Amino acid sequence: MAGYGFLAPWLVGFFGLTVGPMAVSLYLAFTRYDIFTPPEWAGFANFTRMFTDDPIFLRSAKVTLEYVLIGTPVKLAAALAVALLLNSITRGSGFFRSAFYTPSLIGASVSVAIVWRAMFAGDGPVDTSLKSLGLDLGGWVGDVDLAIPMMIILVVWQFGAPMVIFLAGLKQVPTELYEAAEVDGAGPVHRFWKVTVPMLSPVIFFNLLLETIHAFQVFGSAFIISNGSGAPGGQLNFITLYMYKRGFADMQMGYAAAIAWIVLVAVAIIAAIMFRSARSWVYYAGDQR
Amino acid sequence: MTAIEHTRRRGLASTIVWYLALLLLAAVVLYPLVWLLSATFKPSSEFGRNSGLLPWEPTLDNYVRVWDGIAGIPLWRYALNSLIVASLAVVGTLGSSALAAYAFARVPFKGSGLFFAAMIGTLLLPFHVIIIPQYIIFNQLDLLDTYVPLLIGKYLGTEAFFVFLMVQFIRGIPRELDEAARIDGAGHPRIFRSIILPLLRPALVTGGIFSFIWTWNDFLGPLIYLTSPENYTLPVALRLYNDATSTSDYGATVAASLLSLIPVLLFFLIFQRLLIRGVATQGLKG
Numbered sequence: 001m002a003g004y005g006f007l008a009p010w011l012v013g014f015f016g017l018t019v020g021p022m023a024v025s026l027y028l029a030f031t032r033y034d035i036f037t038p039p040e041w042a043g044f045a046n047f048t049r050m051f052t053d054d055p056i057f058l059r060s061a062k063v064t065l066e067y068v069l070i071g072t073p074v075k076l077a078a079a080l081a082v083a084l085l086l087n088s089i090t091r092g093s094g095f096f097r098s099a100f101y102t103p104s105l106i107g108a109s110v111s112v113a114i115v116w117r118a119m120f121a122g123d124g125p126v127d128t129s130l131k132s133l134g135l136d137l138g139g140w141v142g143d144v145d146l147a148i149p150m151m152i153i154l155v156v157w158q159f160g161a162p163m164v165i166f167l168a169g170l171k172q173v174p175t176e177l178y179e180a181a182e183v184d185g186a187g188p189v190h191r192f193w194k195v196t197v198p199m200l201s202p203v204i205f206f207n208l209l210l211e212t213i214h215a216f217q218v219f220g221s222a223f224i225i226s227n228g229s230g231a232p233g234g235q236l237n238f239i240t241l242y243m244y245k246r247g248f249a250d251m252q253m254g255y256a257a258a259i260a261w262i263v264l265v266a267v268a269i270i271a272a273i274m275f276r277s278a279r280s281w282v283y284y285a286g287d288q289r
Numbered sequence: 290m291t292a293i294e295h296t297r298r299r300g301l302a303s304t305i306v307w308y309l310a311l312l313l314l315a316a317v318v319l320y321p322l323v324w325l326l327s328a329t330f331k332p333s334s335e336f337g338r339n340s341g342l343l344p345w346e347p348t349l350d351n352y353v354r355v356w357d358g359i360a361g362i363p364l365w366r367y368a369l370n371s372l373i374v375a376s377l378a379v380v381g382t383l384g385s386s387a388l389a390a391y392a393f394a395r396v397p398f399k400g401s402g403l404f405f406a407a408m409i410g411t412l413l414l415p416f417h418v419i420i421i422p423q424y425i426i427f428n429q430l431d432l433l434d435t436y437v438p439l440l441i442g443k444y445l446g447t448e449a450f451f452v453f454l455m456v457q458f459i460r461g462i463p464r465e466l467d468e469a470a471r472i473d474g475a476g477h478p479r480i481f482r483s484i485i486l487p488l489l490r491p492a493l494v495t496g497g498i499f500s501f502i503w504t505w506n507d508f509l510g511p512l513i514y515l516t517s518p519e520n521y522t523l524p525v526a527l528r529l530y531n532d533a534t535s536t537s538d539y540g541a542t543v544a545a546s547l548l549s550l551i552p553v554l555l556f557f558l559i560f561q562r563l564l565i566r567g568v569a570t571q572g573l574k575g
Contacts (some may be wrong), residue, residue, distance in 0.1 A: 001398070002476070002477040004398060006391050006395075006396060006477070007388070007404065009385045010385060013385070013446050014408075014411070014445075017445060017447050020423035021418070021419040021423050022422075024425070025422045028422070075379060083344070085307060085310065089308065089311070097316060099315045099318060100314075101564075101565060102319070102554070102557065103318060106554070107504040108506060109524065109549070109550065109553075110527045110546070111524075112546075112550075114527065114542060114546045115325045115546065118539075118543070122540070123340060128341075164565050165568060167569070168569035191459070205296050209413070213415060219508070220509065221506035222413075223508070223512075224508075244509075244513075247421050247424075260417035260418045260421060263415055263417045264417065264418050267415050271413065
């Protein structure tokens with residue numbers, strides 16, 4: 001019984017603040033509910049509205065998927081590339097590691113969102129320097145095509161956290177493997193694909209899974225950069241922002257709960273695809289595969 | 290030229306290229322922060338005209354004005370609110386996570402494996418599906434505009450990252466220590482208090498700093514739950530600046546942004562090794 005004693009606070013939180021609310025939101029997803037009057041059963045109305053009668057939702061889902069499916073792989077590629085660079089130097093790697101990690105700590109903050117908006121504004125430093133190179137983009141924030149790239153740059157800027165995990169993984173790859181590969185005449189590119197990637201694959205998988213799920217939850221930066229609106233063309237109206245607006249500004253709690261469950265299903269499908277594909281590319285040392 | 294000399298020379302050249310690449314990258318990565326720092330010294334007239342790093346006429350005006358605060362409330366009040374919420378969050382997170390982690394790592398009990406898997410599951414759960422019902426519950430309990438909704442989860446171990454971090458750490462503590470204490474007649478509460486908890490210190494420090502920084506930066510929670518400006522934490526107060534003054538007082542906005550980052554950056558400067566090791570182990574054994 002001692003186990004349950006120690007686990008008591010966690011159990012209360014798990015059932016009271018996670019499982020319970022999940023069940024409630026599943027119920028609410030099938031209702032109309034404005035918090036002031038009792039919920040009213042609506043069947044699948046919220047879901048049909050989402051997919052057949054709500055272009056704003058469809059647009060929001062599209063920009064979110066674009067952001068997640070492009071931003072995450074680019075971020076991880078950057079993290080791995082820089083980790084390889086850092087792994088090959090002997091002095092000063094501590095300084096660079098800390099410098100590169102800093103954005104991961106503050107990247108989701110309101111302060112950085114304010115900086116980002118200023119940096120990518122029409123008269124901001126990014127545009128001014130691009131203009132001096134002869135490329136006049138005229139501000140990224142209000143531009144339908146440039147708003148997502150701006151957000152992707154913001155998430156890629158935070159490559160430090162996965163980089164640190166990659167670095168720790170690289171340190172555990174036995175050097176004999178590289179030596180053996182070199183003796184067999186493998187060049188650097190070959191060594192990367194045949195030794196580094198398989199040996200790192202569990203870490204790559206872990207990062208990919210967590211970063212993807214994390215990316216779906218982008219909210220504060222998009223909220224601040226677009227002043228809470230999601231931008232005029234909906235280009236910053238990420239799914240969390242849209243859910244927030246429907247639930248907490250329009251008090252359509254039932255509809256917002258339905259959106260939340262669609263997000264959960266989408267995340268679960270993407271995670272399931274990853275776990276399935278992992279069988280063929282994730283290598284655990286000691287496995288007989 | 291012998292073969293060895295040749296590789297050594299090529300090694301030197303490529304090392305120089307590596308360092309140049311890294312320095313350039315570090316400059317790009319840190320540029321937004323340096324730009325923010327310099328922007329806080331630019332007079333309002335330069336915003337929109339001077340996008341460079343150096344203020345034409347450096348001034349401290351922005352800092353003087355930011356001190357007056359916004360919505361009739363001085364900035365220190367928001368900072369104090371943030372400090373209170375973040376400190377209480379640290380206490381709750383560490384206490385509840387250490388207890389749960391001890392149960393998972395050291396106490397065999399029925400359902401342990403199942404609950405551990407569930408805990409890992411919540412690490413992957415998008416928060417969307419729980420925030421609306423939580424809001425409804427706290428609304429019914431009449432707890433809106435208090436810090437309870439922001440803190441209660443921390444006291445109930447709902448942030449799986451910290452439980453997991455500590456489980457990993459406790460698993461690394463030799464079991465012989467527990468056994469020795471048990472032979473001396475110590476029960477679980479005693480082993481937890483006098484053996485595990487003292488040895489857990491590095492994980493408690495790492496977890497405490499992360500908990501502080503994440504709560505300090507949190508925006509969605511305070512945005513949903515806090516309604517009166519005198520209760521606002523810094524991020525929601527910054528949003529007021531951002532909305533109200535984007536044209537009129539840009540200087541105060543950037544100064545407030547920088548000030549709210551300073552505690553986070555200070556913590557990182559002091560504890561960078563511990564924090565980075567915490568992140569690294571999290572990923573490796575997962």
